[in-house]
Amino acid sequence: MNLIEANHIEKSFGELQVLRDISMHVAEGEVVAIIGPSGSGKSTFLRCLTQLETADRGEITICGKQMMHTEDNHAVFADPKTLHEITLCAGLVFQNFNLFPHRSVLQNVTDAPIRVLGVSKSEAQQTARTLLEKMNLSDRADYYPCQLSGGQQQRVAIARALALNPRVLFFDEPTSALDPELTGEILRVIRQLADEHMTMVVVTHEMAFARDVADRVIFMDGGVIVEQGRPEEIFGDAQNERTRAFLSSFAQN
Amino acid sequence: MEFIENITGMDATAFTAMIPNMLVGCWQVIQIFLLTVLFAVPLGFLVALGRTSRFKILSGIIRIYQLIVRGTPLMLQLMFCMYAPSFLFGLTPHRFAACIIAFVINYAAYFGEIFRSGIQSIPQGQYEAGKVLGYTKTQVFFHIILPQVVKRVIPPTGSEFMVLVKDTALAQIIAQPQLFDIAIKTAAKNVSITPYIAAGVFYLIMSAVVEFAFKKLESKLDYYR
Ligand SMILES: Nc1ncnc2c1ncn2[C@@H]1O[C@H](COP(=O)(O)OP(=O)(O)OP(=O)(O)O)[C@@H](O)[C@H]1O
Ligand SMILES: [Mg+2]
Numbered sequence: 001m002n003l004i005e006a007n008h009i010e011k012s013f014g015e016l017q018v019l020r021d022i023s024m025h026v027a028e029g030e031v032v033a034i035i036g037p038s039g040s041g042k043s044t045f046l047r048c049l050t051q052l053e054t055a056d057r058g059e060i061t062i063c064g065k066q067m068m069h070t071e072d073n074h075a076v077f078a079d080p081k082t083l084h085e086i087t088l089c090a091g092l093v094f095q096n097f098n099l100f101p102h103r104s105v106l107q108n109v110t111d112a113p114i115r116v117l118g119v120s121k122s123e124a125q126q127t128a129r130t131l132l133e134k135m136n137l138s139d140r141a142d143y144y145p146c147q148l149s150g151g152q153q154q155r156v157a158i159a160r161a162l163a164l165n166p167r168v169l170f171f172d173e174p175t176s177a178l179d180p181e182l183t184g185e186i187l188r189v190i191r192q193l194a195d196e197h198m199t200m201v202v203v204t205h206e207m208a209f210a211r212d213v214a215d216r217v218i219f220m221d222g223g224v225i226v227e228q229g230r231p232e233e234i235f236g237d238a239q240n241e242r243t244r245a246f247l248s249s250f251a252q253n
Numbered sequence: 254m255e256f257i258e259n260i261t262g263m264d265a266t267a268f269t270a271m272i273p274n275m276l277v278g279c280w281q282v283i284q285i286f287l288l289t290v291l292f293a294v295p296l297g298f299l300v301a302l303g304r305t306s307r308f309k310i311l312s313g314i315i316r317i318y319q320l321i322v323r324g325t326p327l328m329l330q331l332m333f334c335m336y337a338p339s340f341l342f343g344l345t346p347h348r349f350a351a352c353i354i355a356f357v358i359n360y361a362a363y364f365g366e367i368f369r370s371g372i373q374s375i376p377q378g379q380y381e382a383g384k385v386l387g388y389t390k391t392q393v394f395f396h397i398i399l400p401q402v403v404k405r406v407i408p409p410t411g412s413e414f415m416v417l418v419k420d421t422a423l424a425q426i427i428a429q430p431q432l433f434d435i436a437i438k439t440a441a442k443n444v445s446i447t448p449y450i451a452a453g454v455f456y457l458i459m460s461a462v463v464e465f466a467f468k469k470l471e472s473k474l475d476y477y478r
Contacts, residue, residue, distance in 0.1 A: 052381055087387045098382035101477050102400045112386040115396065146478040164386065 001064070003028050003168050003199050004049065008070075009058035011044055018044045019055070020223040026168070029197040033210035033231075036220035037246060042203045045220070046170050049201075050092045051083060063089035063167055088116070090168040091161030096177050097153045099145040105132065105156050106141040109163045117164065124163070131159040135189060151182035158189055169193070171202040187213070207250050211235050219243045262445040271439050271448060278432030279455050282421045285431065286459075289356040289417060294410075296357065297364025304369045315365070322362035328426050331355040335427040352429045356420070363413055371406035372398065404474045411467030418460045432456065 004026040011019040018041045026032050034042050047053040049060060051067070055075055060067040067086050068077045077083065099108050109128035113119040119127075132138055135155040145153055154174055161169060171190065175183035187209045193200060194213050204210055210217050210231060217234040219227045219242075227240045238244045258264055263271070303315040322330065334355040338346045375398050383393035422433035436452035 050385055052384065084387060087385065092385045094378060094382065096378060098376075098378035100379070100382070100397055102404070111396070112388065115392060116387040144477045160386070 001028050002026060002061075003063055004201070005059075005061040006045075006049060007059040009045065009048060009055045009060070011041075011048055011053065011055050018223050019048070022058075022220075022223070022225055024218065024225065026199060026201060028167070028199055030199055030215050031194045031213055032201045032216050032218060033214035034201065034203045034218045034220060035205070035207065035210055035246070036226075040220045041223040042220055043172050046092070046172050046201070046203060050090060050170055051087060052092075062086045065089070088164055089166055090170060091164060091166035092170045092172070093154070093157050093161055093174050095173040097145070097150075097157045099153055099157055099160070101145050103144075104141070105137065105143050105145070105148070108145070108156055109160045112160065113163050127163055128159070131162050132156075134192075135159045136185075149182060150178045151185045154178065154186050155189060158186075168199045168201070171200065171204070173203050173205065175204070175206060205250075207235070207247070219246065221246065261447040263443045263447050267439075267443050268447070271451065274435050274439065275432060275448075275451055275455055278430070278435040278452070279459065281429075281431040282418065282456075282459065285352065285356060285421045285424060285429075286414075286417055288353050289360055290414065292353075292357040293360035293364055296361035297368055300361055300365025301368035301372055304365060305372055319362045319365060322359055323366070327355070327359050327420060328423050330359055331423060331427050334358075348427060348429055352424050352427060356417070356424075360413070360417060364410065367406050367409045367413065368402065371402040374405055375401050404477075407467060407471055407474065411464065411471075414463045414467065415460045418463060419456060422456075 002025045004024065006025070007023045009019050009022040010017070022041075022045060024032070024045075034045070036042055044053060048055040049062065054077070055068060057070045057073065057075055059069045063086060065082050065086050066078055067083065068075050070076065078086070100111070103111060106125065106128055109131060110121070110124040113124040113127065114121055129138070129141065132141055135158060137152060137155055137159070140148060140152060140156075145156065148156065154177075158169075158174075174190070175186050178186065183206065187206065190200065190202065190209075191213050202210075202214070212231075214231055216228060217231050218225055219234060219238075219240070221242050227234065227238060227243045234243065235247065238247060258268075261268055300315055300319070303311050304319070306312050331352065334351040335346065335348065338344050338351075379397055379401070380393055383397045388397070421431055424431050425433050425437070428434075432452050432455055436448045439448035440446060
């Protein structure tokens with residue numbers, strides 16, 4: 001079953017068309033890496049899928065619930081209740097974490113389950129502690145975000161997203177704000193989630209990671225999906241000239 | 254006794270009589286201060302919400318209000334609140350009420366500006382994180398944004414509170430009794446500058462209390478950045 005079905009997504013900011021007819025389907029348990037040059041529309045695409053932006057046209061279905069479709073060339077969105085259900089079904093991990101600075105690590109992870117899902121405090125804390133242990137952060141539960149390294153903050157952000165028990169997790173360059181020596185710990189966590197068959201879409205500039213962890217790699221450029229395929233196809237034997245140029249620019253630096 | 258007379262230029266009875274009068278003046282200052290804060294802070298919050306509102310007409314009106322209030326002397330606003338009603342409607346307002354109204358109108362504009370910039374200083378990512386986690390807009394504002402705004406606006410609000418302590422002296426222009434009025438009258442009666450110095454000391458003490466309270470509050474919220 002496909003957890004994400006996006007068809008013919010278009011999005012413009014004023015005159016600038018950022019997404020041109022993007023279609024992507026992600027099956028349950030699949031890990032998809034999206035790569036591509038800066039400004040190619042990767043973040044905008046994720047933001048359309050997570051309701052942070054509204055696509056202009058196209059059709060999006062997540063977790064079997066239709067989020068939007070197009071009628072008479074105009075986007076039509078689902079009712080608020082459906083949109084809320086979709087929000088809960090899909091989590092997003094940001095490049096710069098966006099933790100709540102005024103809340104402790106534990107509160108960052110428990111607050112949404114308590115406030116949004118109505119879970120009891122003790123139950124939320126129990127779940128949170130399990131997740132923090134998984135993220136190797138058990139001893140940091142009572143710290144505040146400003147007292148943590150970037151890598152630790154990002155792991156808290158992942159735990160916070162997982163606390164709502166989503167079926168899909170989106171990552172927008174989860175390691176780009178981190179010092180190089182800290183990216184490994186985040187990539188390990190994502191790899192661990194992949195081993196547990198979490199469905200994930202990861203925008204990344206870490207080519208080695210995309211090659212190792214992803215089931216499928218999507219190369220975006222200029223608002224379109226230029227090429228997609230299994231990692232060995234894309235990295236070993238890209239068909240498209242633009243893909244090859246992009247990958248070779250990476251090989252050089 | 255002679256010592257006091259020599260350094261103050263006031264006789265001892267006049268000096269000792271001055272102190273309780275000045276304490277009354279301080280109490281009047283405190284009343285103006287507290288009532289202004291009581292009304293102007295919540296009003297300033299609404300002003301900030303209005304300014305950041307999507308409704309252009311509302312935010313435009315509030316912007317003009319802030320421009321007028323911040324662009325004209327508080328002294329003039331006090332005069333206006335005291336004397337305009339009798340010119341316009343032929344009724345004389347209660348002096349103390351007119352004084353409080355002028356201060357509230359004035360300070361709500363300044364607090365509004367402080368709170369607005371506080372709200373706008375919170376990164377967009379905080380709203381987005383809340384939305385992605387399924388919070389409603391109201392939950393995002395009250396549980397995620399507002400606590401962070403409070404921390405950020407405490408220092409500038411503290412300075413504004415200190416300015417207010419001293420601004421109460423402007424109520425002199427509408428003959429509202431308060432510490433400065435007592436200083437002037439006592440000075441004139443005794444032909445001495447000592448009452449001014451004494452009043453200065455009292456203003457300083459009140460400002461220092463405000464300063465101290467805000468420093469305490471600031472350090473209470475120091476546990477995060
Ligand atoms: N809110 C916005 N308003 C106007 N233009 C925008 C907005 N958001 C993105 N853009 C533009 O859309 C284009 C695609 O941006 P996007 O952030 O999706 O690229 P990206 O592939 O994620 O790039 P990067 O690898 O640098 O993160 C860019 O040209 C950007 O300037
Ligand atoms: Mg991006």
